[in-house]
Amino acid sequence: MNKLRKDFLWGGAVAANQIEGAWNEDNKGLSIADVVTEGAVDRPRIITNGIQKGKYYPMHKASDFYHHYKEDIKLLAEMHFKCFRLSIAWSRIFPNGDDKEPNEDGLRFYDNVFNECKKYNIEPVVTFSHFEMPYSLVKKYGGWTDRRVIDFYVKFVEVCFSRYRDQVNYWMTFNEINNQTDYNSDLSMLADSGIVINNLSEEEREEKMYQAAHYELVASAKAVQIGHAINQDNKIGCMINMTPQYPYSCKPEDIFQAQKAMQRRYWFADVQVLGKYPENMESYFEENNLRKDITDNDREDLKNGKTDFIGLSYYNSNTIKFEKNNPDFKFVGSELNVNNPYLKQTQWGWPVDPLGFRYSLNWLTDHYHKPLFVVENGIGAEDRVENDKSIHDEYRISYLKEHIKSMIDAIEQDGVDVIGYTPWGCIDLVSMGTGQMSKRYGFIYVDSNDKGDGSFRRLKKDSFYWYRKVIDSNGKNLFLEDEK
Numbered sequence: 470m471n472k473l474r475k476d477f478l479w480g481g482a483v484a485a486n487q488i489e490g491a492w493n494e495d496n497k498g499l500s501i502a503d504v505v506t507e508g509a510v511d512r513p514r515i516i517t518n519g520i521q522k523g524k525y526y527p528m529h530k531a532s533d534f535y536h537h538y539k540e541d542i543k544l545l546a547e548m549h550f551k552c553f554r555l556s557i558a559w560s561r562i563f564p565n566g567d568d569k570e571p572n573e574d575g576l577r578f579y580d581n582v583f584n585e586c587k588k589y590n591i592e593p594v595v596t597f598s599h600f601e602m603p604y605s606l607v608k609k610y611g612g613w614t615d616r617r618v619i620d621f622y623v624k625f626v627e628v629c630f631s632r633y634r635d636q637v638n639y640w641m642t643f644n645e646i647n648n649q650t651d652y653n654s655d656l657s658m659l660a661d662s663g664i665v666i667n668n669l670s671e672e673e674r675e676e677k678m679y680q681a682a683h684y685e686l687v688a689s690a691k692a693v694q695i696g697h698a699i700n701q702d703n704k705i706g707c708m709i710n711m712t713p714q715y716p717y718s719c720k721p722e723d724i725f726q727a728q729k730a731m732q733r734r735y736w737f738a739d740v741q742v743l744g745k746y747p748e749n750m751e752s753y754f755e756e757n758n759l760r761k762d763i764t765d766n767d768r769e770d771l772k773n774g775k776t777d778f779i780g781l782s783y784y785n786s787n788t789i790k791f792e793k794n795n796p797d798f799k800f801v802g803s804e805l806n807v808n809n810p811y812l813k814q815t816q817w818g819w820p821v822d823p824l825g826f827r828y829s830l831n832w833l834t835d836h837y838h839k840p841l842f843v844v845e846n847g848i849g850a851e852d853r854v855e856n857d858k859s860i861h862d863e864y865r866i867s868y869l870k871e872h873i874k875s876m877i878d879a880i881e882q883d884g885v886d887v888i889g890y891t892p893w894g895c896i897d898l899v900s901m902g903t904g905q906m907s908k909r910y911g912f913i914y915v916d917s918n919d920k921g922d923g924s925f926r927r928l929k930k931d932s933f934y935w936y937r938k939v940i941d942s943n944g945k946n947l948f949l950e951d952e953k
């Protein structure tokens with residue numbers, strides 16, 4: 470029987486724009502995350518044209534990791550973390566994206582963060598682009614719709630690979646690169662592609678998205694090549710959001726619609742892992758006259774820039790139903806999703822499906838036969854601080870427990886190769902989807918609210934102590950608890 474690796478990378482994950490704050494300190498440039506207001510589950514965040522007076526932008530302060538990183542990393546060490554996933558804010562290094570020289574202050578900040586990790590033997594796992602492209606690239610070039618942005622990104626990653634050569638070995642090129650397939654969502658399009666879609670028709674959005682995605686994939690492949698050339702020990706992954714699309718019923722149309730939905734969402738992994746577009750996408754592009762600019766050099770780059778592992782986030786599954794008015798089985802974002810009657814939902818309406826996690830790990834292994842790194846998983850929930858400052862987050866413990874067990878089943882019973890697990894928002898941070906602080910994922914509570922008011926003091930939740938036991942037993946305690 471397969472076993473969980475002895476050197477399994479237990480840890481947690483965050484992203485610069487959602488945790489750092491200090492949005493305009495030490496010569497950092499404005500990033501796309503800085504121009505998105507707060508929102509709520511029933512009130513979308515607004516993308517403003519630059520910073521507007523009177524609006525609240527939650528990423529400006531976030532969790533103030535920028536000034537708390539020493540204390541935070543010490544707390545992670547106290548939980549016995551083996552690794553810590555974080556991202557480098559592109560606009561700290563190149564404030565405008567197309568600057569000639571990098572910003573030394575920004576580079577120094579991450580030097581300090583990585584050194585702090587090293588002090589506790591915590592392996593940094595670094596994402597280059599986690600929804601935080603310099604805003605100036607959006608304004609000047611239209612984000613990833615312009616081929617020239619590939620060169621700016623390449624320069625950014627080259628500087629980082631060289632500077633942090635001795636501090637970082639695990640890298641990922643783009644966070645959840647496949648989210649942009651939801652091209653009717655303003656936020657996904659801005660976050661992934663740097664596109665402000667305002668008045669674009671659906672056809673225009675789709676066309677822009679596929680072209681932007683192509684440039685990102687070429688940039689990603691170039692990054693892999695550069696990273697390997699700078700340090701052959703570098704392990705460089707892609708990162709995709711894995712949300713399996715279940716058919717609503719055994720009706721063949723539902724099954725086929727779900728298969729189409731899977732193809733539309735996961736071809737990114739084909740390109741990044743196998744080095745080429747899958748047949749179904751090549752024919753979709755041709756038929757619909759999409760992705761017009763692709764060169765032989767691009768294809769060569771894609772072939773030479775295959776990733777070493779697949780990073781993935783898993784939160785939930787989706788269920789898909791065929792619609793009669795969709796005879797071509799077109800899949801656009803989440804419009805075909807229906808409620809799965811077998812699954813409960815979180816406070817924010819996300820289905821909870823631990824077995825779907827095992828299914829996902831199997832699906833990815835069957836398709837790509839590559840090591841997997843689970844770099845996000847978790848439940849966003851409101852926490853209550855008791856008078857004695859304790860926080861009893863049994864809902865989080867229960868969600869994580871079921872998911873970790875499912876992952877271990879996938880490893881030990883299905884033979885899936887997983888190298889690590891970093892649940893999302895291990896330190897409370899601002900939600901990407903809603904811009905709320907109250908949608909908390911962490912083991913470590915940050916005293917701040919949806920308006921950014923609070924002491925920013927850190928508190929340990931019950932899950933803090935629980936997760937440490939999971940790490941110490943390499944997951945075994947979860948199964949022993951069941952036997953009791």
Ligand code: BG6
Nearest residue numbers: 484644645849899900901902903
């Ligand atoms: C993933 C992102 O989509 O999900 C994170 O990589 C995000 O940036 C996380 O925070 C959870 O989503 P949300 O909307 O609850 O913050």
